[in-house]
Amino acid sequence: xxxxxxxxxxxxxxxxxxxxxxxxxxxxxxxxxxxxxxxxxxxxxxxxxxxxxxxxxxxxxxxxxxxxxxxxxxxxxxxxxxxxxxxxxxxxxxxxxxxxxxxxxxxxxxxxxxxxxxxxxxxxxxxxxxxxxxxxxxxxxxxxxxxxxxxxxxxxxxxxxxxxxxxxxxxxxxxxxxxxxxxxxxxxxxxxxxxxxxxxxxxxxxxxxxxxxxxxxxxxxxxxxxxxxxxxxxxxxxxxxxxxxxxxxxxxxx
Numbered sequence: 499x500x501x502x503x504x505x506x507x508x509x510x511x512x513x514x515x516x517x518x519x520x521x522x523x524x525x526x527x528x529x530x531x532x533x534x535x536x537x538x539x540x541x542x543x544x545x546x547x548x549x550x551x552x553x554x555x556x557x558x559x560x561x562x563x564x565x566x567x568x569x570x571x572x573x574x575x576x577x578x579x580x581x582x583x584x585x586x587x588x589x590x591x592x593x594x595x596x597x598x599x600x601x602x603x604x605x606x607x608x609x610x611x612x613x614x615x616x617x618x619x620x621x622x623x624x625x626x627x628x629x630x631x632x633x634x635x636x637x638x639x640x641x642x643x644x645x646x647x648x649x650x651x652x653x654x655x656x657x658x659x660x661x662x663x664x665x666x667x668x669x670x671x672x673x674x675x676x677x678x679x680x681x682x683x684x685x686x687x688x689x690x691x692x693x694x695x696x697x698x699x700x701x702x703x704x705x706x707x708x709x710x711x712x713x714x715x716x717x718x719x720x721x722x723x724x725x726x727x728x729x730x731x732x733x734x735x736x737x738x739x740x741x742x743x744x745x746x747x748x749x750x751x752x
Contacts, residue, residue, distance in 0.1 A: 499525070499526050499561075500523050500524065500525055500526070500559075501524050501525060501526045501528075501560065501561055501652065501653050501684030502522075502523060502524040502547065502558070502559070502560055502561075502653055502684060502686070503523045503557075503558070503559040504520060504521055504522050504523070504543070504547065504556070504557075504558050505521050505556055505557045505558070505559075506519050506520070506521055506555060506556040506557070507519070507520045507521070507543065507546060507553045507555070507556030507557075507558065508520075508553060508554050508555040508556055509539075509542055509543075509546060509551060509553050509554055510554055515708050516539045516542040516708055517539045517542050517543050517546065517553070517708050518539070518707070518708035518709045519556070519709065520539070520543060520556075520705070520708070520709065520710055521556075521710070522703050522710060522713065524653070524684045524685075524686060525684065526652075526682045526683075526684050527679050527680070527681075527682045527683070527684065528679065528684055528685075528700050528701065529675060529676075529679055529684075529685045529687055529698055529699045529700050529701075530684075530685065530686050530687065530699060530700070530701050530702070530703060531687050531688075531689070531695040531698065531699030531701070531702040531703070532544070532686055532687065532688040532702075532703050532705065533688070533689070533690075533692070533695055533702055533703070533704045533705070533734060534704060534705035534706055534738070535706060535738055538705040538706050538707065538708065538738075539705050539707075539708040539709075540657070540688050540705055541580075541581055541657055541688070543705070544578075544580075544655050544657050544686065544688065545580075546558065546565075547560070547565065547576075547655055547686070548572070548573070548576050548578040548655050549565055549569035549572055549573055549576075550578075552566060553566065560572045560575065560576060560653055561575060561652055561653065563575070574602070574649075575651055575652045575653060576651050576652075576653045576654075576655060577646040577647055577649065577651030577653070577654045577655070578646055578655045578656075578657075579642050579643050579645075579646040579654075579655070579656040579657060579659045580642065580657050581657040581658040581661070581688075583638060583639065583641070583642035583645075585630050585638060585641060585642065586630065587629065587630040587631035588629065588630075588631065589629070589630060590626065590627050590628060590629055590630065591617075591622060591625060591626040591627070591628065591630060591633070591637075591641055592613070592626040592627055594630060594641060594645070595613050595616075595626075595641070595644060595645060595648065596609070596613070598645045598648055599612070599613065599648050599649070602648065602649035604648065604649060609648075612648055613644070613648070616644040616647070616648070617644070619670055620640040620643070620644065620667050620670065621640075621664075621666070621667065622637065622640055622641070622644075625637065634662075635661075635662040636662040636663055636664060636667070638662075639659070639661055639662045639663055640663065640667060643659060643671060647674075651683070652682075652683055652684070653683070653684045653685075653686075654675070654678065654683060654684070654685040654686070654687075655685075655686045656675075656685065656686065656687050656688065657688045658688055658689055658690065659671060659687070659689075660672075660689065660691070660694065672694075672697070672698055675687070675698060676698070679700075687699060692729075692730045692731045692734055693730070693731075695730065696716055696730045700715070701713065701714065701715055702714065702715070702716060702719060702730075704719070704734060704737050704738065706737075706738045711737055711738065712737050716730055716733075719733050719737070720733050722737075
């Protein structure tokens, strides 16, 4: 069964078309990597999927729920980790997580157990009573990841989730995404670190200028680019038209 189906989605800001007729699907138990240069429309598409933005055209189905007609139902089953999390910084870490858990209707016993497990796993135990405005960027990122996972979503949408994380926490998050995949959870994972995408994702969608320019497994993408022995980075640069950087580097070095 498809966890997510995006059909012909378009979003325009002023005269700029940020998302231009995008269609893609994610199966249950699949990790889809969403790659693209800055400004390619990845973050806008993710915000549309989770209901933060409304599309100008197109349709989105999340496990049978229409995201534009019933965004509340979609929010119940989707976990979102934004690229730049905006947290209530006047709250302590535990107050923020309590609030998020209450919004999702978690019963007190499950709430306390899950929060405790996440705090310990991501090395925030003992810091949860401090105000968020005193947290480092990495600590804030961990808090955003916990908030996105607390209610056990069936679709995870993660925009650069490993930003600012220490190596141990990044490894835990990566391993957890794979464990959730085994349990049937679908994930959309955006990253600029192509080695991470190669290691984590089952399938990859490459966006450029608001459109999907290619999709498939890493092997599929290498074959389509005519570079079967290349790295994912080389394939990505070729497919997005930025493969020849020699002239740029030469100009910058003078």
